[in-house]
Amino acid sequence: MSESGSKAARVIEIEVLRYRPGTDAEPVWQSFRVPFLDDTSVLEGLQAIKDDLDGSLSFRWSCRMAICGSCGMMIDGVPRLACHTFLREFFPGKVRVAPLDHMPIERDLVVSAEDFVHKLEGITPYLVPREARTVEQGEYLQTPRQLEQFRQFAGCINCMLCYAACPQYGLDPEFIGPGLMALIHRYNADSRDGARAERMELINAEQGVWSCTAVGYCSVVCPKHVDPANAVNQNKVNGALDWVKRRAGLKGGGT
Amino acid sequence: MLETFKADVAIVGAGGAGLRAAIAAAEIDPGLTVALVSKVYPMRSHTVAAEGGSAGVVQAHDSLQQHFDDTVTGGDWLCEQDVVDYFVSQCTPEMVRLEHWGCPWSRKEDGHVNVRAFGGMKIERTWFAADKTGFHILHTLFQTSIRYPSIRRFDEHFVVDLVVDEGRCRGVVALDIATGRFVLIEAGAVVIATGGAGRVFRENTNGGIVTGDGMALAYRHGVPLRDMEFMQYHPTCMPGTGLLFTEACRGEGGILTNREGYRYLQDYGLGPADPWPRKKAMELGPRDRLSQAFWHEDRKGRTVQTPHGSAVNLDLRHLGEKKLRERLPLICELAQEFLGIDPADAPIPVRPAVHYTMGGILVDGRTASPLPGLYAAGECSSVGIHGANRLGSNSLAELSVFGRVAGEEAARCARTTPRVDTATLTRQAENAVARVRELVVRSDGRERLSTVRKEMAQSMENGCGIYRTGPEMQATCDKLAELRERYRGVKLDDTSTAWNTEWLNAVELGYQLEVAQAIAHSALAREESRGAHQRIDGFAQRDDVRFLKHTLARYGGAQAPGIGYGDVKITRSPPGTRAYGAAGEHAEAAAGAAK
Incomplete structure (x- = not known):
C-alpha cells in the first residue's frame, strides 16, 4: 500500500504517458520519482503519484489482486496488469507506463473498452441450454471431465491485455480478437450448451478465426493462463469441420 | 444541458445484486425499461473478488433448519428470523438458476454440484467454483444479462444523487465519467446495489470502488443505516495489502498456527484441536471469533513479524500440491505472485483485515426501504440476515436471493407508480449537479484529498477495530467530525471534466x-x-436486556448522526449461548434435550 511508503528505502523513476484531452495535443511522457518496497506494485506506484504528487493522473483500478481486470496497461512495452507487476523488477532502471496498445486513449492510462464490450455483446456470450430444465428439476449434470473441457476458457477476466498484444487486432480492429474467441469456445465446449451453430457463423466469418495469424503472443501475456491462442486454434479445427459439414449438406455445428 | 433518460426501473450498481435485480426485472416484465447504472463495467464490480463459495442446502443430512441455525447463531441473534427463513429456503433455487445460466460450479464425479465446508457451518453446504466463485457468478450474471434487450446499461456512470419528489424516490442523477456530462435517469423505482463500505478502513480486502456510495445516497435522503457498527474482520488476509485468502483454505483443511507452530485457536474456546477438521470448531469457527483470537495471540507476543505487521501462519502444506491446484488455484497464485510463497512448501502469513459491512440501508424482507420507491439489495443493504456477524458464504447467496427479490419488487412498483412532472425532477437534478461541480471549480481550500482519506481510514482502524473502547471510539467520532469540516476545504489538482x-x-x-x-x-x-x-471497557458481555436491538443511524446533516433502535424479529430461536468447538456441541446437545 502507498500508506507504507514511509518505510521505503529506495526510489524509482516512473515515466507515465499522459494525455489530457483539450490540454495535450498528443500524448507526452511525464516522469515521477516514487519510493517503493520489494512488494510495491506498479499500481501502488501510480496510486502514490496520484495521492502525493499529481492528483490529475487517471487510470482504472479496483481489486488489486488480478481478478477484476481493470488495470491493464503497457509496462515497459508489455501488456500487463499493474497490480500484478512489481516495481523491484525494473530497479535501478526506470519503468515506462503507457495505455494499452490498439485501443483509443480516453485520458492518460485509460483506454476505450467500447469495442471489446460491444463485440462481447454480439457473440451470444451466455449459455443457451441444449435442453430446457426447470429449477425444480435441479442442476444439469456435468462431470469434472466435461467441466475441464471449458474451465480454462471461462477464466478470462476481460482485461484486454491480449488485444493489446495481438498484431492482427492492431491491423484490423474488426477482428473479434483472442479473448472473445476464448469466450466463444468456452460456451461452445460446454456440455450444457446448444448454440454452437450460431456461434460458428461468427467464427467462420471474415473477422472470425481465420483472421488470426497464429503469433501466439496473446497467450504469453494472459495473466490468467486462459491461453486464447489455444482457443483460437481449437476454433479453427471446429470451423473447418463445420465448413466441411455444411458443404456436405449436413446441419452445421457440433463435432 | 442535462440529458434525461426515462426508465421504469433504475438500478445503481452492477455487481452480483444489481445484475440479478436487472435480470429479474427484465424477466418479470420485458416491457419495462431497466437502467443499470454502474461506475465501472459490470465485470469489474467487487463481487468478482469473492472466492470461497455460496451457501445452499443440498445434502440429505443437511436441512434448512440447520442453515437457519448456523446463520442466526453466527449473527449472535441479531438477525431478522423471518427473513432468514425466507433466505435459506431460496438459496438453493438461486444457485441452481446460476447453474442453468452457465456458472461453472465444481462437480462431483457423478456430475452433481459439489459442496465444501465453511466456518461456523454445521454441514457442508457451500457451492463453489474452485476459489473464484464470485468471479464466475459475476461473469455468468453479466453475460446472461446481455440476453435481455430491455436492460439498458450505463457503464462507467457514477451516481451523485437520488431525486426524491413528494416523499417518493423518482430516479438518480449520474455523471458520465468519460465525458463529465450528467444525466437524469427518471424511474418509477430505484434499486441500490452498490456493495459495502470496507474502504473506510485502512487495511481491508476490498477493491478501491467499495466506498459505500449507495449507503450514503439513501442515508442523505433520510433512510436509516442499520447495524453499521458490525464490520467483519476476515481472519486470513495478506499483511499490508489486506488481500483475501479465502475461508475455503480452512474449509479444505488448512490450519492456523502461531510462531511456535501451535494451533492457538484451542486456547480461545474453539477446541479440541482434532487432527481432522471438525465443523464449527478450531479453524472452522466463525470469522469474528478467529479475528478476536488473533488479537489476543498478538498481545501475548506469539505472532510472527512481517514487514507489514504481525501475522500467524495459514498452513496448507498437508493438503498437497494436487488438491491445492484444483481447489485453491487463486490462493496459490496470490501467495506465489504477491508473497513469493508456494503454499505447498511453506505456510502463508496472514492477519485479519476488514472484509464485509454487515449493516446497511434499512430494508424489509422484500428489500423495500422506508422511502417509497427505493429498494436495496446485497452488501449495501441490511435486510436482516447477517446480524452481528455474517456467516461465510451467505453473501453471494444473499445477492442472488435478494437481488432477485429487489428486481421483482421494483418492477411491480414501477408498473403501479404514476409519473410526475419532469421539470420538478430536473430542477432537483440541476441542484445536485451544481453541488458536485463545486468540488472542481472551488477556488479556495488547501486540503489534499488523500490526506483526509488516509486520516479517516487510520482513525477507523484505531477506534473501530476488532476490540473497541469508549474513549477510542469517541476519538474516532471527534476525528470524523473534524475531517468532515476539512473535507469542505479539499482542493483538487484536476479541474478537467473528462475522466477526472x-x-x-x-x-x-x-x-x-x-x-x-x-x-x-x-x-x-x-x-x-x-x-x-x-x-473491552466494561461492556465485554452481550446484554440482551438493553441491546437485543438493531441500531438505526439517522443522517444529521453537518452534525453527527442520530442513533436510535429498532426491534429484532425473533420467531423461534430465542437468544442462547453462542459457543463453538466442544463447548458448542455440548450447548447444542443441551438445547436439543430441552426441546
Missing part, C-alpha cells in the same frame, strides 16, 4: 466520511459486546 477520477474520488470520500460516522457513532452507543462488536 480525482473528482470522482472526492465525491466518494464525501460518501465515505458520512458512512464512517454512522459506523463510529453506532459503535460508541452500543454498550455491550456482540458478534463483530467487541468492547
Whole structure:
C-alpha cells in the first residue's frame, strides 16, 4: 500500500504517458520519482503519484489482486496488469507506463473498452441450454471431465491485455480478437450448451478465426493462463469441420 | 444541458445484486425499461473478488433448519428470523438458476454440484467454483444479462444523487465519467446495489470502488443505516495489502498456527484441536471469533513479524500440491505472485483485515426501504440476515436471493407508480449537479484529498477495530467530525471534466466520511459486546436486556448522526449461548434435550 511508503528505502523513476484531452495535443511522457518496497506494485506506484504528487493522473483500478481486470496497461512495452507487476523488477532502471496498445486513449492510462464490450455483446456470450430444465428439476449434470473441457476458457477476466498484444487486432480492429474467441469456445465446449451453430457463423466469418495469424503472443501475456491462442486454434479445427459439414449438406455445428 | 433518460426501473450498481435485480426485472416484465447504472463495467464490480463459495442446502443430512441455525447463531441473534427463513429456503433455487445460466460450479464425479465446508457451518453446504466463485457468478450474471434487450446499461456512470419528489424516490442523477456530462435517469423505482463500505478502513480486502456510495445516497435522503457498527474482520488476509485468502483454505483443511507452530485457536474456546477438521470448531469457527483470537495471540507476543505487521501462519502444506491446484488455484497464485510463497512448501502469513459491512440501508424482507420507491439489495443493504456477524458464504447467496427479490419488487412498483412532472425532477437534478461541480471549480481550500482519506481510514482502524473502547471510539467520532469540516476545504489538482477520477474520488470520500460516522457513532452507543462488536471497557458481555436491538443511524446533516433502535424479529430461536468447538456441541446437545 502507498500508506507504507514511509518505510521505503529506495526510489524509482516512473515515466507515465499522459494525455489530457483539450490540454495535450498528443500524448507526452511525464516522469515521477516514487519510493517503493520489494512488494510495491506498479499500481501502488501510480496510486502514490496520484495521492502525493499529481492528483490529475487517471487510470482504472479496483481489486488489486488480478481478478477484476481493470488495470491493464503497457509496462515497459508489455501488456500487463499493474497490480500484478512489481516495481523491484525494473530497479535501478526506470519503468515506462503507457495505455494499452490498439485501443483509443480516453485520458492518460485509460483506454476505450467500447469495442471489446460491444463485440462481447454480439457473440451470444451466455449459455443457451441444449435442453430446457426447470429449477425444480435441479442442476444439469456435468462431470469434472466435461467441466475441464471449458474451465480454462471461462477464466478470462476481460482485461484486454491480449488485444493489446495481438498484431492482427492492431491491423484490423474488426477482428473479434483472442479473448472473445476464448469466450466463444468456452460456451461452445460446454456440455450444457446448444448454440454452437450460431456461434460458428461468427467464427467462420471474415473477422472470425481465420483472421488470426497464429503469433501466439496473446497467450504469453494472459495473466490468467486462459491461453486464447489455444482457443483460437481449437476454433479453427471446429470451423473447418463445420465448413466441411455444411458443404456436405449436413446441419452445421457440433463435432 | 442535462440529458434525461426515462426508465421504469433504475438500478445503481452492477455487481452480483444489481445484475440479478436487472435480470429479474427484465424477466418479470420485458416491457419495462431497466437502467443499470454502474461506475465501472459490470465485470469489474467487487463481487468478482469473492472466492470461497455460496451457501445452499443440498445434502440429505443437511436441512434448512440447520442453515437457519448456523446463520442466526453466527449473527449472535441479531438477525431478522423471518427473513432468514425466507433466505435459506431460496438459496438453493438461486444457485441452481446460476447453474442453468452457465456458472461453472465444481462437480462431483457423478456430475452433481459439489459442496465444501465453511466456518461456523454445521454441514457442508457451500457451492463453489474452485476459489473464484464470485468471479464466475459475476461473469455468468453479466453475460446472461446481455440476453435481455430491455436492460439498458450505463457503464462507467457514477451516481451523485437520488431525486426524491413528494416523499417518493423518482430516479438518480449520474455523471458520465468519460465525458463529465450528467444525466437524469427518471424511474418509477430505484434499486441500490452498490456493495459495502470496507474502504473506510485502512487495511481491508476490498477493491478501491467499495466506498459505500449507495449507503450514503439513501442515508442523505433520510433512510436509516442499520447495524453499521458490525464490520467483519476476515481472519486470513495478506499483511499490508489486506488481500483475501479465502475461508475455503480452512474449509479444505488448512490450519492456523502461531510462531511456535501451535494451533492457538484451542486456547480461545474453539477446541479440541482434532487432527481432522471438525465443523464449527478450531479453524472452522466463525470469522469474528478467529479475528478476536488473533488479537489476543498478538498481545501475548506469539505472532510472527512481517514487514507489514504481525501475522500467524495459514498452513496448507498437508493438503498437497494436487488438491491445492484444483481447489485453491487463486490462493496459490496470490501467495506465489504477491508473497513469493508456494503454499505447498511453506505456510502463508496472514492477519485479519476488514472484509464485509454487515449493516446497511434499512430494508424489509422484500428489500423495500422506508422511502417509497427505493429498494436495496446485497452488501449495501441490511435486510436482516447477517446480524452481528455474517456467516461465510451467505453473501453471494444473499445477492442472488435478494437481488432477485429487489428486481421483482421494483418492477411491480414501477408498473403501479404514476409519473410526475419532469421539470420538478430536473430542477432537483440541476441542484445536485451544481453541488458536485463545486468540488472542481472551488477556488479556495488547501486540503489534499488523500490526506483526509488516509486520516479517516487510520482513525477507523484505531477506534473501530476488532476490540473497541469508549474513549477510542469517541476519538474516532471527534476525528470524523473534524475531517468532515476539512473535507469542505479539499482542493483538487484536476479541474478537467473528462475522466477526472480525482473528482470522482472526492465525491466518494464525501460518501465515505458520512458512512464512517454512522459506523463510529453506532459503535460508541452500543454498550455491550456482540458478534463483530467487541468492547473491552466494561461492556465485554452481550446484554440482551438493553441491546437485543438493531441500531438505526439517522443522517444529521453537518452534525453527527442520530442513533436510535429498532426491534429484532425473533420467531423461534430465542437468544442462547453462542459457543463453538466442544463447548458448542455440548450447548447444542443441551438445547436439543430441552426441546
